[in-house]
Amino acid sequence: MRLSKDVFSESAVRKRLAQDTREIFEAIVERVKILDPANSRRWFDDLAIRNFSGGLLEITCPDAQSAGFLQDNCITSFARAAQQITGHLVSIKFSADGKAGKDKLSSTAEADPRLHPDYTFDNFVVGPCNRLAHASCIAVSNSLGTTYNPLFIYGSVGLGKTHLLHAICRETRSNFAKAKIQFLSCEEFVNRFISAIEAGAMAEFKNLYRTVDLLVIDDVQFLREREQSQEEFFHTFNALYDNRRQIVLSADEAPGQIPSLPERLISRFKWGLVARIDAPTYETRVAIVQKKARLRGMKISDEVAESIAGMVKANIRELEGALTTLYALAGATGEEISLDIARKALGDKETTDKNISITDIIKVVTAYYDVRPADLQSKRRSQSITMPRQICMYLARNLTSHSLEEIGGHLGGRDHTTVMHACGKIGELQQTNDKIQSQLAELTKRITK
Numbered sequence: 001m002r003l004s005k006d007v008f009s010e011s012a013v014r015k016r017l018a019q020d021t022r023e024i025f026e027a028i029v030e031r032v033k034i035l036d037p038a039n040s041r042r043w044f045d046d047l048a049i050r051n052f053s054g055g056l057l058e059i060t061c062p063d064a065q066s067a068g069f070l071q072d073n074c075i076t077s078f079a080r081a082a083q084q085i086t087g088h089l090v091s092i093k094f095s096a097d098g099k100a101g102k103d104k105l106s107s108t109a110e111a112d113p114r115l116h117p118d119y120t121f122d123n124f125v126v127g128p129c130n131r132l133a134h135a136s137c138i139a140v141s142n143s144l145g146t147t148y149n150p151l152f153i154y155g156s157v158g159l160g161k162t163h164l165l166h167a168i169c170r171e172t173r174s175n176f177a178k179a180k181i182q183f184l185s186c187e188e189f190v191n192r193f194i195s196a197i198e199a200g201a202m203a204e205f206k207n208l209y210r211t212v213d214l215l216v217i218d219d220v221q222f223l224r225e226r227e228q229s230q231e232e233f234f235h236t237f238n239a240l241y242d243n244r245r246q247i248v249l250s251a252d253e254a255p256g257q258i259p260s261l262p263e264r265l266i267s268r269f270k271w272g273l274v275a276r277i278d279a280p281t282y283e284t285r286v287a288i289v290q291k292k293a294r295l296r297g298m299k300i301s302d303e304v305a306e307s308i309a310g311m312v313k314a315n316i317r318e319l320e321g322a323l324t325t326l327y328a329l330a331g332a333t334g335e336e337i338s339l340d341i342a343r344k345a346l347g348d349k350e351t352t353d354k355n356i357s358i359t360d361i362i363k364v365v366t367a368y369y370d371v372r373p374a375d376l377q378s379k380r381r382s383q384s385i386t387m388p389r390q391i392c393m394y395l396a397r398n399l400t401s402h403s404l405e406e407i408g409g410h411l412g413g414r415d416h417t418t419v420m421h422a423c424g425k426i427g428e429l430q431q432t433n434d435k436i437q438s439q440l441a442e443l444t445k446r447i448t449k
């Protein structure tokens with residue numbers, strides 16, 4: 001009697017149910033890692049169920065940044081995984097752990113920019129290529145507006161500029177809970193400026209950007225040839241500078257090398273510290289591969305890390321792409337990845353550094369998307385043409401050593417800003433969009449074959 005009563009008591013049933021739910025949730029997380037290796041992170045193991053009822057799975061995340069990351073990148077893979085595991089349609093909701101959120105964040109922090117949870121100082125590997133940039137970013141986060149103002153970081157695509165800027169914002173927030181922080185890409189700045197003009201809301205615009213403690217603007221090369229925005233930027237800069245507010249900027253070139261930027265902006269950009277990031281050396285690349293693998297909870301040997309670092313040299317985003325490919329192949333089994341698998345998965349990239357031409361790229365891309373080369377070179381701007389065109393630009397930028405102008409020239413005489421914009425956009429999608437990521441992987445494979 002006593003036994004059956006115990007087994008069926010309400011608390012026993014509830015305990016059993018809770019355990020079942022937890023097991024289901026663990027299975028879902030494991031499935032997500034298989035479905036979406038590119039976006040899976042080790043901290044997924046810290047996620048917990050808040051509630052699971054009525055087809056809605058509510059998931060608690062360690063903080064607002066990770067909730068934002070999941071919301072932006074992983075909602076479909078979680079929904080798919082949940083459906084596969086439970087056999088039912090499930091909607092997903094991510095939210096930050098309420099406790100931590102309220103204790104730590106002030107009300108200004110809630111309006112904070114969305115920061116990528118991976119882009120922290122801890123996750124940044126320091127080497128000779130980026131030592132100065134890294135140290136100056138840390139210095140700025142510790143004392144706003146006094147050490148280096150402005151701080152100008154520049155370097156080629158995929159070398160960690162955006163990563164460092166996010167890290168500055170995060171570190172500043174933890175040092176100065178009440179600081180007003182604005183982080184945006186230069187393109188966003190320009191777009192918001194234009195919308196403010198159209199909406200007759202210039203006063204609000206000025207008030208927003210001229211009163212912050214830290215203004216971080218990524219990719220300021222986007223300002224070239226945008227005279228009106230340059231003007232506004234100039235005034236914003238002066239207002240902040242005069243009030244000893246911190247300004248941090250990044251670009252793909254040194255201030256003086258950005259074409260058609262007016263002298264008065266160039267000289268201001270040089271007032272503080274200008275720090276260059278170079279391509280990483282072999283040792284730094286190995287350390288980055290190891291760090292990124294750990295971040296994803298992948299097991300790879302030193303040998304494999306060294307072999308990836310030896311194969312992929314151009315930029316760090318590509319190193320990550322290589323890791324993702326590996327993870328997709330071997331991650332599912334949870335086994336350590338052998339050198340053999342790595343070689344097979346990645347091919348011997350060294351031999352692919354040889355002459356890839358833009359014409360080859362156009363050929364492969366047009367065949368893949370079933371469009372004609374003439375379409376890519378035309379003025380047509382429909383999505384079905386624009387996307388393959390931008391992908392061509394991105395691949396040409398990453399797989400050949402042609403300049404932006406030359407790439408633009410092959411694609412219907414487009415100017416370098418258009419190519420830059422395309423590379424930025426596709427690079428972004430490569431990180432955030434599974435479909436594009438796998439298409440790019442496939443295209444790269446075909447082109448380098």
Ligand code: ADP
Nearest residue numbers: 123124125157158159160161162163288316317
């Ligand atoms: P950029 O803005 O210069 O084009 P990103 O900051 O977007 O480059 O960096 C591309 C990828 O490379 C990111 O995933 C970033 O985390 C990674 N990365 C770049 N440099 C480093 C580094 N030194 N340590 C760790 N990861 C890095």
Ligand code: MG
Nearest residue numbers: 161162163218
């Ligand atoms: Mg960037």
